[in-house]
Amino acid sequence: MADATVRTAKPEDVPEIARVHRDTWRTAYARLVPEEVLAGLGDTAQAWAEAVEEGQVLVATEGRFLVGFCVSGSAPREEVARADGTLPADAGTTALVSVLVEPRWARRGHGGRLLATAAQALRANGSTRGIAWIPEADRVSANFYEKAGWAGDGTVRTLDAGGRPLREIRVSGGLTLLLTG
Known part of the structure:
Protein backbone atom coordinates (compact mmCIF):
# COMPACT_ATOMS: atom_id res chain seq x y z
CA MET A 1 0.00 0.00 0.00
CA ALA A 2 1.22 3.49 -0.83
CA ASP A 3 1.69 6.09 1.89
CA ALA A 4 -1.63 6.44 3.76
CA THR A 5 -2.30 9.51 5.89
CA VAL A 6 -5.07 11.47 7.57
CA ARG A 7 -4.92 15.25 7.68
CA THR A 8 -7.14 18.26 8.09
CA ALA A 9 -8.89 19.13 4.83
CA LYS A 10 -7.73 22.19 2.90
CA PRO A 11 -9.83 24.40 0.62
CA GLU A 12 -8.25 22.80 -2.46
CA ASP A 13 -9.61 19.40 -1.29
CA VAL A 14 -13.25 20.52 -1.58
CA PRO A 15 -13.87 19.34 -5.18
CA GLU A 16 -12.49 15.87 -4.36
CA ILE A 17 -14.47 15.66 -1.11
CA ALA A 18 -17.65 16.50 -3.04
CA ARG A 19 -16.77 13.90 -5.70
CA VAL A 20 -16.08 11.19 -3.10
CA HIS A 21 -19.36 12.05 -1.38
CA ARG A 22 -21.37 11.86 -4.60
CA ASP A 23 -19.66 8.80 -6.12
CA THR A 24 -19.67 6.82 -2.88
CA TRP A 25 -23.36 7.44 -2.27
CA ARG A 26 -24.16 6.44 -5.85
CA THR A 27 -22.21 3.20 -5.40
CA ALA A 28 -22.84 2.23 -1.79
CA TYR A 29 -26.51 3.21 -1.58
CA ALA A 30 -27.71 2.15 -5.04
CA ARG A 31 -29.89 -0.57 -3.46
CA LEU A 32 -31.24 1.70 -0.72
CA VAL A 33 -32.03 4.98 -2.42
CA PRO A 34 -33.97 5.46 -5.68
CA GLU A 35 -31.82 5.97 -8.76
CA GLU A 36 -33.37 9.36 -9.49
CA VAL A 37 -32.42 10.62 -6.01
CA LEU A 38 -28.82 9.45 -6.43
CA ALA A 39 -28.66 10.88 -9.96
CA GLY A 40 -29.95 14.17 -8.59
CA LEU A 41 -27.19 14.57 -6.03
CA GLY A 42 -26.16 18.05 -6.91
CA ASP A 43 -23.00 19.97 -6.40
CA THR A 44 -22.27 19.87 -2.68
CA ALA A 45 -19.00 21.78 -2.96
CA GLN A 46 -20.35 24.91 -1.23
CA ALA A 47 -21.53 22.95 1.80
CA TRP A 48 -18.20 21.13 1.95
CA ALA A 49 -16.29 24.40 1.59
CA GLU A 50 -18.07 25.74 4.68
CA ALA A 51 -17.33 22.59 6.70
CA VAL A 52 -13.68 22.66 5.61
CA GLU A 53 -13.43 26.35 6.52
CA GLU A 54 -14.78 25.53 10.01
CA GLY A 55 -12.10 22.85 10.43
CA GLN A 56 -14.63 20.03 10.74
CA VAL A 57 -13.31 17.79 7.95
CA LEU A 58 -10.44 15.33 7.89
CA VAL A 59 -9.35 13.58 4.70
CA ALA A 60 -7.70 10.22 4.15
CA THR A 61 -5.18 9.98 1.38
CA GLU A 62 -3.33 7.10 -0.17
CA GLY A 63 -0.42 8.24 -2.25
CA ARG A 64 -1.70 11.17 -4.27
CA PHE A 65 -5.37 10.15 -4.03
CA LEU A 66 -7.98 11.54 -1.62
CA VAL A 67 -9.88 8.35 -0.73
CA GLY A 68 -12.25 9.32 2.08
CA PHE A 69 -13.22 11.88 4.65
CA CYS A 70 -14.67 12.36 8.11
CA VAL A 71 -16.76 15.31 9.18
CA SER A 72 -17.31 15.80 12.89
CA GLY A 73 -18.36 18.37 15.43
CA SER A 74 -20.74 19.02 18.28
CA ALA A 75 -23.97 17.11 17.81
CA PRO A 76 -27.04 19.31 17.35
CA ARG A 77 -29.73 18.86 19.99
CA GLU A 78 -32.12 17.11 17.57
CA GLU A 79 -29.44 14.58 16.59
CA VAL A 80 -28.62 13.50 20.14
CA ALA A 81 -32.15 13.51 21.63
CA ARG A 82 -33.75 10.24 22.62
CA ALA A 83 -36.78 9.00 20.67
CA ASP A 84 -39.07 10.71 23.21
CA GLY A 85 -37.29 14.05 22.67
CA THR A 86 -35.47 14.16 25.99
CA LEU A 87 -31.76 14.81 26.11
CA PRO A 88 -29.23 12.50 27.74
CA ALA A 89 -27.02 13.91 30.49
CA ASP A 90 -24.03 14.01 28.11
CA ALA A 91 -25.84 15.86 25.30
CA GLY A 92 -23.50 18.85 25.60
CA THR A 93 -20.41 16.69 25.10
CA THR A 94 -21.72 14.43 22.35
CA ALA A 95 -20.22 14.74 18.87
CA LEU A 96 -21.80 13.91 15.52
CA VAL A 97 -19.47 11.97 13.22
CA SER A 98 -19.71 10.78 9.62
CA VAL A 99 -17.03 8.69 7.92
CA LEU A 100 -17.09 7.94 4.21
CA VAL A 101 -14.45 6.03 2.23
CA GLU A 102 -14.76 5.27 -1.46
CA PRO A 103 -15.64 1.56 -1.81
CA ARG A 104 -12.67 0.91 -4.11
CA TRP A 105 -10.36 2.04 -1.27
CA ALA A 106 -12.20 0.13 1.46
CA ARG A 107 -10.67 -2.36 3.87
CA ARG A 108 -7.30 -0.62 3.83
CA GLY A 109 -7.62 1.05 7.23
CA HIS A 110 -8.63 4.50 5.99
CA GLY A 111 -11.95 4.58 7.85
CA GLY A 112 -10.36 3.50 11.11
CA ARG A 113 -7.62 6.11 10.80
CA LEU A 114 -10.21 8.80 10.07
CA LEU A 115 -12.41 7.83 13.02
CA ALA A 116 -9.49 7.51 15.48
CA THR A 117 -8.02 10.86 14.41
CA ALA A 118 -11.42 12.57 14.67
CA ALA A 119 -12.01 10.97 18.08
CA GLN A 120 -8.68 12.29 19.35
CA ALA A 121 -9.52 15.84 18.22
CA LEU A 122 -13.05 15.63 19.63
CA ARG A 123 -11.76 14.46 23.02
CA ALA A 124 -9.27 17.33 23.05
CA ASN A 125 -12.23 19.70 22.55
CA GLY A 126 -14.20 18.19 25.45
CA SER A 127 -16.41 15.64 23.70
CA THR A 128 -17.05 12.40 25.57
CA ARG A 129 -19.12 10.37 23.13
CA GLY A 130 -19.78 10.14 19.42
CA ILE A 131 -22.88 9.33 17.42
CA ALA A 132 -23.40 8.56 13.74
CA TRP A 133 -26.47 7.87 11.62
CA ILE A 134 -26.29 4.99 9.13
CA PRO A 135 -28.88 3.35 6.89
CA GLU A 136 -30.32 0.37 8.74
CA ALA A 137 -29.58 -1.92 5.77
CA ASP A 138 -25.96 -0.73 5.46
CA ARG A 139 -24.13 -3.68 7.01
CA VAL A 140 -20.72 -2.43 5.86
CA SER A 141 -21.05 0.77 7.91
CA ALA A 142 -22.61 -1.10 10.83
CA ASN A 143 -19.68 -3.54 10.90
CA PHE A 144 -17.20 -0.66 10.69
CA TYR A 145 -18.66 1.11 13.72
CA TRP A 150 -19.87 1.60 18.71
CA ALA A 151 -23.36 0.08 18.71
CA GLY A 152 -26.93 0.97 17.91
CA ASP A 153 -28.51 2.85 20.80
CA GLY A 154 -32.11 1.99 19.87
CA THR A 155 -32.89 5.27 18.12
CA VAL A 156 -34.25 5.04 14.58
CA ARG A 157 -35.39 7.71 12.16
CA THR A 158 -37.02 7.47 8.77
CA LEU A 159 -36.05 9.83 5.99
CA ASP A 160 -37.90 10.48 2.75
CA ALA A 161 -35.63 9.28 -0.05
CA GLY A 162 -37.56 10.36 -3.09
CA GLY A 163 -40.82 8.87 -1.89
CA ARG A 164 -39.17 5.74 -0.51
CA PRO A 165 -38.62 5.54 3.25
CA LEU A 166 -34.99 5.17 4.31
CA VAL A 171 -24.86 4.23 16.56
CA SER A 172 -22.98 5.55 19.54
CA GLY A 173 -19.65 4.96 21.19
CA GLY A 174 -16.70 6.23 23.09
CA LEU A 175 -13.96 8.43 21.73
CA THR A 176 -11.02 6.50 23.15
CA LEU A 177 -10.03 4.73 19.96
CA LEU A 178 -6.61 3.31 19.22
CA LEU A 179 -5.09 2.56 15.87
CA THR A 180 -3.95 -1.03 15.61
CA GLY A 181 -2.03 -2.94 12.99
Whole structure:
Protein backbone atom coordinates (compact mmCIF):
# COMPACT_ATOMS: atom_id res chain seq x y z
CA MET A 1 0.00 0.00 0.00
CA ALA A 2 1.22 3.49 -0.83
CA ASP A 3 1.69 6.09 1.89
CA ALA A 4 -1.63 6.44 3.76
CA THR A 5 -2.30 9.51 5.89
CA VAL A 6 -5.07 11.47 7.57
CA ARG A 7 -4.92 15.25 7.68
CA THR A 8 -7.14 18.26 8.09
CA ALA A 9 -8.89 19.13 4.83
CA LYS A 10 -7.73 22.19 2.90
CA PRO A 11 -9.83 24.40 0.62
CA GLU A 12 -8.25 22.80 -2.46
CA ASP A 13 -9.61 19.40 -1.29
CA VAL A 14 -13.25 20.52 -1.58
CA PRO A 15 -13.87 19.34 -5.18
CA GLU A 16 -12.49 15.87 -4.36
CA ILE A 17 -14.47 15.66 -1.11
CA ALA A 18 -17.65 16.50 -3.04
CA ARG A 19 -16.77 13.90 -5.70
CA VAL A 20 -16.08 11.19 -3.10
CA HIS A 21 -19.36 12.05 -1.38
CA ARG A 22 -21.37 11.86 -4.60
CA ASP A 23 -19.66 8.80 -6.12
CA THR A 24 -19.67 6.82 -2.88
CA TRP A 25 -23.36 7.44 -2.27
CA ARG A 26 -24.16 6.44 -5.85
CA THR A 27 -22.21 3.20 -5.40
CA ALA A 28 -22.84 2.23 -1.79
CA TYR A 29 -26.51 3.21 -1.58
CA ALA A 30 -27.71 2.15 -5.04
CA ARG A 31 -29.89 -0.57 -3.46
CA LEU A 32 -31.24 1.70 -0.72
CA VAL A 33 -32.03 4.98 -2.42
CA PRO A 34 -33.97 5.46 -5.68
CA GLU A 35 -31.82 5.97 -8.76
CA GLU A 36 -33.37 9.36 -9.49
CA VAL A 37 -32.42 10.62 -6.01
CA LEU A 38 -28.82 9.45 -6.43
CA ALA A 39 -28.66 10.88 -9.96
CA GLY A 40 -29.95 14.17 -8.59
CA LEU A 41 -27.19 14.57 -6.03
CA GLY A 42 -26.16 18.05 -6.91
CA ASP A 43 -23.00 19.97 -6.40
CA THR A 44 -22.27 19.87 -2.68
CA ALA A 45 -19.00 21.78 -2.96
CA GLN A 46 -20.35 24.91 -1.23
CA ALA A 47 -21.53 22.95 1.80
CA TRP A 48 -18.20 21.13 1.95
CA ALA A 49 -16.29 24.40 1.59
CA GLU A 50 -18.07 25.74 4.68
CA ALA A 51 -17.33 22.59 6.70
CA VAL A 52 -13.68 22.66 5.61
CA GLU A 53 -13.43 26.35 6.52
CA GLU A 54 -14.78 25.53 10.01
CA GLY A 55 -12.10 22.85 10.43
CA GLN A 56 -14.63 20.03 10.74
CA VAL A 57 -13.31 17.79 7.95
CA LEU A 58 -10.44 15.33 7.89
CA VAL A 59 -9.35 13.58 4.70
CA ALA A 60 -7.70 10.22 4.15
CA THR A 61 -5.18 9.98 1.38
CA GLU A 62 -3.33 7.10 -0.17
CA GLY A 63 -0.42 8.24 -2.25
CA ARG A 64 -1.70 11.17 -4.27
CA PHE A 65 -5.37 10.15 -4.03
CA LEU A 66 -7.98 11.54 -1.62
CA VAL A 67 -9.88 8.35 -0.73
CA GLY A 68 -12.25 9.32 2.08
CA PHE A 69 -13.22 11.88 4.65
CA CYS A 70 -14.67 12.36 8.11
CA VAL A 71 -16.76 15.31 9.18
CA SER A 72 -17.31 15.80 12.89
CA GLY A 73 -18.36 18.37 15.43
CA SER A 74 -20.74 19.02 18.28
CA ALA A 75 -23.97 17.11 17.81
CA PRO A 76 -27.04 19.31 17.35
CA ARG A 77 -29.73 18.86 19.99
CA GLU A 78 -32.12 17.11 17.57
CA GLU A 79 -29.44 14.58 16.59
CA VAL A 80 -28.62 13.50 20.14
CA ALA A 81 -32.15 13.51 21.63
CA ARG A 82 -33.75 10.24 22.62
CA ALA A 83 -36.78 9.00 20.67
CA ASP A 84 -39.07 10.71 23.21
CA GLY A 85 -37.29 14.05 22.67
CA THR A 86 -35.47 14.16 25.99
CA LEU A 87 -31.76 14.81 26.11
CA PRO A 88 -29.23 12.50 27.74
CA ALA A 89 -27.02 13.91 30.49
CA ASP A 90 -24.03 14.01 28.11
CA ALA A 91 -25.84 15.86 25.30
CA GLY A 92 -23.50 18.85 25.60
CA THR A 93 -20.41 16.69 25.10
CA THR A 94 -21.72 14.43 22.35
CA ALA A 95 -20.22 14.74 18.87
CA LEU A 96 -21.80 13.91 15.52
CA VAL A 97 -19.47 11.97 13.22
CA SER A 98 -19.71 10.78 9.62
CA VAL A 99 -17.03 8.69 7.92
CA LEU A 100 -17.09 7.94 4.21
CA VAL A 101 -14.45 6.03 2.23
CA GLU A 102 -14.76 5.27 -1.46
CA PRO A 103 -15.64 1.56 -1.81
CA ARG A 104 -12.67 0.91 -4.11
CA TRP A 105 -10.36 2.04 -1.27
CA ALA A 106 -12.20 0.13 1.46
CA ARG A 107 -10.67 -2.36 3.87
CA ARG A 108 -7.30 -0.62 3.83
CA GLY A 109 -7.62 1.05 7.23
CA HIS A 110 -8.63 4.50 5.99
CA GLY A 111 -11.95 4.58 7.85
CA GLY A 112 -10.36 3.50 11.11
CA ARG A 113 -7.62 6.11 10.80
CA LEU A 114 -10.21 8.80 10.07
CA LEU A 115 -12.41 7.83 13.02
CA ALA A 116 -9.49 7.51 15.48
CA THR A 117 -8.02 10.86 14.41
CA ALA A 118 -11.42 12.57 14.67
CA ALA A 119 -12.01 10.97 18.08
CA GLN A 120 -8.68 12.29 19.35
CA ALA A 121 -9.52 15.84 18.22
CA LEU A 122 -13.05 15.63 19.63
CA ARG A 123 -11.76 14.46 23.02
CA ALA A 124 -9.27 17.33 23.05
CA ASN A 125 -12.23 19.70 22.55
CA GLY A 126 -14.20 18.19 25.45
CA SER A 127 -16.41 15.64 23.70
CA THR A 128 -17.05 12.40 25.57
CA ARG A 129 -19.12 10.37 23.13
CA GLY A 130 -19.78 10.14 19.42
CA ILE A 131 -22.88 9.33 17.42
CA ALA A 132 -23.40 8.56 13.74
CA TRP A 133 -26.47 7.87 11.62
CA ILE A 134 -26.29 4.99 9.13
CA PRO A 135 -28.88 3.35 6.89
CA GLU A 136 -30.32 0.37 8.74
CA ALA A 137 -29.58 -1.92 5.77
CA ASP A 138 -25.96 -0.73 5.46
CA ARG A 139 -24.13 -3.68 7.01
CA VAL A 140 -20.72 -2.43 5.86
CA SER A 141 -21.05 0.77 7.91
CA ALA A 142 -22.61 -1.10 10.83
CA ASN A 143 -19.68 -3.54 10.90
CA PHE A 144 -17.20 -0.66 10.69
CA TYR A 145 -18.66 1.11 13.72
CA GLU A 146 -19.06 -2.17 15.64
CA LYS A 147 -15.34 -2.87 15.20
CA ALA A 148 -14.70 0.56 16.73
CA GLY A 149 -16.82 -0.42 19.74
CA TRP A 150 -19.87 1.60 18.71
CA ALA A 151 -23.36 0.08 18.71
CA GLY A 152 -26.93 0.97 17.91
CA ASP A 153 -28.51 2.85 20.80
CA GLY A 154 -32.11 1.99 19.87
CA THR A 155 -32.89 5.27 18.12
CA VAL A 156 -34.25 5.04 14.58
CA ARG A 157 -35.39 7.71 12.16
CA THR A 158 -37.02 7.47 8.77
CA LEU A 159 -36.05 9.83 5.99
CA ASP A 160 -37.90 10.48 2.75
CA ALA A 161 -35.63 9.28 -0.05
CA GLY A 162 -37.56 10.36 -3.09
CA GLY A 163 -40.82 8.87 -1.89
CA ARG A 164 -39.17 5.74 -0.51
CA PRO A 165 -38.62 5.54 3.25
CA LEU A 166 -34.99 5.17 4.31
CA ARG A 167 -34.62 3.95 7.89
CA GLU A 168 -31.47 5.01 9.69
CA ILE A 169 -30.16 3.80 13.00
CA ARG A 170 -28.07 5.85 15.37
CA VAL A 171 -24.86 4.23 16.56
CA SER A 172 -22.98 5.55 19.54
CA GLY A 173 -19.65 4.96 21.19
CA GLY A 174 -16.70 6.23 23.09
CA LEU A 175 -13.96 8.43 21.73
CA THR A 176 -11.02 6.50 23.15
CA LEU A 177 -10.03 4.73 19.96
CA LEU A 178 -6.61 3.31 19.22
CA LEU A 179 -5.09 2.56 15.87
CA THR A 180 -3.95 -1.03 15.61
CA GLY A 181 -2.03 -2.94 12.99
